[in-house]
Amino acid sequence: MHLTFRQVNYFVAIAEAGSVSRAATRLNISQSTITESLRALEAETGATLFERSSKGVTLTYRGHQFLEHSRRILATVADAGRILRPGPEAVSGSLKLGVTSLVSGYFLADLLARFRRVFPDILVNVVEEDRDTIEDQLVRGELDVALMLVSNLVNQYDLQFETLARSRNHVWLRGGHPLLAQDHVELAALEKEPLIGLSIDEMPRSVETLWTCRLTKPAFSLITSSVEAVRSLVATGAGVAIMPDMTYRSWSLEADRVEARPIKGIESTIDVGMAWRRDAELSEPTQIFLQLCRESRSDQTLDRR
Known part of the structure; x- marks a missing residue:
């Protein structure tokens, strides 16, 4: 089996857009190019990855499985480029990260794996709590940063936040x-x-x-x-x-x-983002983690249909 990086990239774009035409627009390529890439990918894998309809495309069961692996491939390639940049391996220290339950299940694993791959000398301590506790710990300086639902953030006076996905x-x-x-x-x-x-x-x-x-x-x-x-x-x-x-x-x-x-x-929408104390002097590991999250940001509202 010979799969190309381009095929994987186009497949993920179609899955996230829910439509071949929308994916082509986002990638600034022709619809025929991305359609042919998908056709070749399904022929190479022997699997039907999408169900087609007049409203767009939806992932099949095998398509969902392939999407998980494809996202890891794209992230790994991006991280390989980052590792070759001068100096990341020299960064050390610790990061105290808070996370709420829903975000833990759908955002934490990939971000944490990427961070640890590129910055292995930064020790990450993760605490999972409810929103009230996370906000309180951020304000008191017990956490450096948190991944959480920011659409229901209460203490917006003391906390600063950025949205990563809607x-x-x-x-x-x-x-x-x-x-x-x-x-x-x-x-x-x-x-x-x-x-x-x-x-x-x-x-x-x-x-x-x-x-x-x-x-x-x-x-x-x-x-x-x-x-x-x-x-x-x-x-x-x-x-x-x-x-x-x-x-x-x-x-x-x-x-x-x-x-x-x-x-x-x-x-x-329900908004997922990162939050930290507004007046905090951010450590280098915290700044690096925030930047990694920004690079992973989804500029589009998550919509499977």
Whole structure:
């Protein structure tokens, strides 16, 4: 099997854009070029990586698996270039990093692996806590920086933050659900469905905020701290869920199908970012980590559809 870096790069661009044409626009290349690259990649791997429709493309189960490896390939190549720059191996010290649960599961691993690859002499101590505790520890100087949801940051007077990615809320539905016939789902339609909630990172409060326009609150039939439990429950028809798109994958661990639809009239996002004390004198390891995060920033709103 002979895969090229360009094929991998184009594949990731299509997956993140949800459309061949949008990916071509972002990469500033012709649609025919990226289409031919994808066709050659699928022929070389012997796998169908996307399901095509008039609305765009969605990853297949094998496509999701390949995407995880492809992102690691791109990150590793970028890090190889960084390692060749003069002096990074000379940087040493420590970094006290705070992280909240949801961000830990979807952003921390890759960033931490990249940081440790390039700066092996910087000792990173990671603390996972709820938002209130993380904010308090940042203010008191017990943490240097935190990766967390910054869209619900409370202490914006003492803390400075930057957004790394914005993730829209979508409705998760089992394969074959009648609501999949709609391009956008009305909140009113969800009031008749068992609603499954995610308890971590104040997600119930974020979901409740969506209902303010209806002067009511969502009726959760089940709340769990596990994203995979939400995915499996939705996939097997136990209910529907409103989840940030950064957590979406179209297959449960049991290989049951999960579909996602945008919510009509709802454009709010859940924002992931980094936060630190506003008046802090940032150490060199902290500055380096912030810069690495900025280089990994997604300039587009995360949207799988």
